[in-house]
Structures are given as structure tokens and as C-alpha cells.
Amino acid sequence: MRIRQQSLLWRKVDEEGVVLDLASSSYLRTNPTGAELWELLAEDRTEDELVAHLEGAYAVDHDRALADVRAFLDALRAQGVLEE
16 A cells, blocks of 8 residues: 555655645644654555554554554545555
């Protein structure tokens, strides 16, 4: 899966991410972890790769990383910014 590139503007502001969808005039703000995941999704990553990243970068257990990744992906799906 990857981030839909058309009509999206992305900026990192103070370690957080801000996404503006020009097509729908909506925006999404992420925490620093979400900003990291966003950057990985721009490179076309799987859910498992995102989970592994969180496990390694933040020393969290698999279940916590999986729950966090799924919640983030659900939020992106709700905004319509993922291509799957």
C-alpha cells in the first residue's frame, strides 16, 4: 500500500506531519510517529514493514506496534489517502 500522491501536500512541522488534501479541502495532522509511518508509506510499504519499523525504532512489543499501525492506517483510509 502507498499514499495517494495526487492532490496531497505534505509537510513536517516540528516533528509532526500535516497533510492537506486539495481535492477534498481536508487535512490530517499526525504525531511524530505518524509522520515516520507516512514517509514510509510514500515508498510503498506493507503493514508488516510498518509494524517492524515501530518495533525497532521504539522498542515496543509486536501487539502494540500492530495496533498502532492499524489505527493509523484506518485513519488514512477514512481520509481516502491510501492506494491499496
